[in-house]
Amino acid sequence: MAVIGIDLGTTNSLGCVYRNGKAELIPNAYGSYLTPSVVSMTEDGKLIVGQTAKDRLITYPERTVSSFKKDMGTGRSWKPGEKSFLPEELSSLVIRSIVEDAQNYLGEEIEEAVISVPAYFHDEQRVAVKRAGALAGIHVERIVNEPSAAALASYFTANEEQNMLVFDFGGGTLDVSLVDCFDTMVEIVSVAGNNRLGGDDFDRLIAEHFLREHGVARQQLRAQEYAVLLKQAERCKKLLSEQEEVVMHAMVGDQVYESTYTMDRLFEESKALLKEIRQVIGRALKDGKMTIHDVDLVVMAGGSSKMPLIQKYIRHLFHKAPMVQGNCDELIALGLGLVCGVKERKEEIKDYILTDICPFSLGVATINEADPDRAYMANIINRNTVLPCSRVRRFYTASDQQDYVVVEVHQGENTYAQDNLLLGKIEISVPPKPKGKEAVDVRFTYDINGILMVDTRVVSTGVVKTHIISQKIPEAELEERVRELEKLKVHPRDLSENQQMMERLEALYQEVYPEQKEQVQQMIRTFEEFLDGQNPRQIQGYRRYLEKAVSMLEYYDPFEEEFDASESDWDLWDEEEAQDPDNEETDEEKYWKKEGDDHSWTS
Template identity: 40%
Template sequence: MIVGIDLGTTHSLVGAYSESGSRLFPNALGDVLTPSVVSVDGSTVLVGQAARERLISHPHHTVASFKRWMGTARETRLGDRSFRPEELSALVLRSLLADAEAALGEKIEEAVISVPAYFSDAQRKATRTAGELAGVRVERLINEPTAAALAYGLQNRDGEGRFLVFDLGGGTFDVSILECFENVFEVHASAGDNFLGGEDFLDVLVEAFCQDNHLRQPAILAQEYGQLRRRLELLKRELGGTAVAPLQMAIGGRDYVWSIDEERFARLAEPLVQRMRTPIERAMRDAKLQPSQLDEIVLVGGASRMPLVARLVSRMFGRLPLRHVNPDQAIALGASVAAGLKSRDAKLEEIILTDVCPYTLGTQIARRDPNGQIHTGFFHPIILRNSTVPVSREDQFFPMHDNQQKLTIDIFQGENPLVANNIKLGEITVDLDKRRQTDENGVTVRFTYDINGLLQVEVTEHASKRRHELLLEQNPGLMTPEEIRARLAALAELKVHPREQQENIAVLARAERLYEEFLHERERLQEWIMHFRAILDTQDNTLIARQRGQFVEALDALEAQA
């Protein structure tokens, strides 16, 4: 069985393609959205809503937004051990797979996972590694905007069409321009910002609150800071449907009353809005299109609900965007279609999905100025960004000096004219015949980039015809196969709460979070927690379910008073 997964910065979802179309699977709490949060509780790992509740009550044992660290060697300390981003993502994937298996009644062996279109080679490989650590094959990654287009069924429109998909999630921003014709989805251009999303707009509110109330963020206790972010996230959502949103909360023993209107929020967030314009303009320029040549604009991603996003798109393209598919679910629904295509579901008409290389790939060269001085460190592109993959390009290079003994072909990824500002992926060193002149000691360098994100570099010496080859399967910061095996064994030793206990864990975590927030209700909350733990000890599932329902109602009423 193949499932489609949206592994998001804020929330993650899993689904599959069935006779009635894409179907998303709920988690143990009955919600299709699973928070991408991991928490360590003693020797046990929590994932999802229960972990999210602990962001406030146990901030040093809980982590979120780790998708932004994919492709790096960054480690996060939780409890008595450290986790890499791939491992944290793998724990979320395991939770999603357990939900899918509970719904389908069969083992999941393969997954199609969506990734931001602007994810680098290293980030894509890290996502595959996360799947491997979670116990599934990930042969296919699908770009999030392409998945969104599948969810909208743009391939079913009559005739040809060009579409711009605007995807603003919790942590990343993508824009892709696609063309659909005769069941072919061709991506013409992708651009984006891997560090721009709903979390950054939340940071704007946090900063405004602290400035208005003369608070220093570092001085706020971790628990109170987590509570502030949670309350401001709710306020940010309110701004989508009301002119003014108020906030009242206690910090450091003092009560603060604050409010903000949508107009001021838009003004404070203007620098972020301008950052969104740049990738849009780059994608349009790379695709060589004018706004009038686009048939539709599609908005996806939870953060795209903000009114300032719709205003930006309307101003830039002179029309209202499509938003009739739930923006939180669109990518997962499309990934499920892609999973159905990969499994060759008979109910799906064959669709060909093309992709592009998101970054320029090239090598380092030296240049000689008019005075004969040699200057090194310049980037020479070989495969340009937004080239349709698979793609193969070659160029010729020569040594700078006669009788040169070695020639190093450095492999870089990026858009800067200087290699120092790009990412080095690897190198090949060629031994030259020092008896030859520069024009006799040349090499042909061929870069080949395939649909799975693998880059193959071949260097052929002109004189001897000897070939040198490098397959870039590993990037700096990624785990080696040996490290993956070791981390896989370590993850297998972790205790994960059984799925059937998730509802009980989540309600207790919520009660503990409210205990942190409501200073004057602590005694009552403590009694409720003690009583519910006693009910759990009875192991009477009927009694537990009834008491849990009453517990949730009491917590809802308490929060409604805030």
């Protein structure tokens, strides 16, 4: 019985197996490696998956669903027809389809699958993926981050020691990973991502601008008309990779509209999306403590990485042509096939080690004396820590004669615990003593499969308890936050300038290095104390200090050393010349610094 890898994508999904010394993609019943992640329900209640379902997006849009991967682990339901389904239930149908294709292709039963997820998926989303596998009747022990799989596939082919940046841009998600490749090690250094940004956003953007150009409101379109418009937008996007100009047609009611698209126009309308992409790359570089000069190779993965606009933008940022290896949308699946080979201890690949990291910080809630209803997040394992890992931190009682401690386990980067994902609560009995005279050591042990073990030890008694937080994450929704009563007079914390500063501090806390988090958290505590004191002069003085301190901490642009991208010129490239990696400097001058170009970047 074989183990297969499944790249469960937002737009398409693929299967792969390791045999005969290599990773081998698995074709579906249509002879294609790509199975659309689409589900449709017929009028008689039958479910259709894959290409046939995708074809019904136009004809039966109200009975067909796609892109449901974005909502994994959220509890949101989708309704392809009369019945509602959770995203993991819909995903299980896609997984089942790929497993059946694999069994038909390989002629043997499939006992286990290794499934990829976006690197920035949190625990509930990862658990939902495992649940989808279980619903499909397949055992899923290992979850692999998509950029990690792509990095393994690239390194296994090139076998060259280097610092690699994997740019994984799919239909609905963006992941960027810095990877250190040496010997038989593929070590993830840092990850950053956006689970709500993908190639589908460019389709919607083209459609929205098309409607705006012709003065048509979205509400005027029937579901079927809008589905056709999105299809035309996707076609326009793809054709721009082959020709300089594309005419896009769409019918609304009895009226036919048309617009002409060029790469220049697509760039102009996509500036906001490109800025989001740059921010994710910058965050990965910052967390990995690297500059663009430290990156030896940029690897493009994910179907949306095939867009010439995206490849050109990456070339612009890094001053070098990215590596586009075969079909970008197959790279992750090939990496998963290699992971299967490692898991099955195949001779040619058994010594390869793929390390991964914790994409989000893990910590516990601690008391906030200035605002007891908003507990602080105290990190125990910081984001980008190499897995597996084990960390311990000591916490003290907060009140006299306290006889129990509640350990709230959270995941996320926000300064306040309630703004992060609650993974579980643990109640521990402690001997009643004066405030601060009793302590509990809390140890987190986190493995590569996403299983979190929490050990608590009461310091005075030595009593140790172990709790496993893994696949049975509580699914009940968090209670709504208690809102403060509206005050007759405006409290200083409600003034816009103070709210803005607090928002900057909270955002900064998410972005700084782990060793700087305590400094920022102390700034937040002190600012809250001044706000509670309600002395305008003291608040103003401390806010002025914060303006300087925060500006110094939050100012970082990994791209600025080489150029100011906000002032660089945009110019279309010649595809043939752009493929020449030996003339990069001349290409940069030709494609980006051409005099007389009207188009400029906006940050």
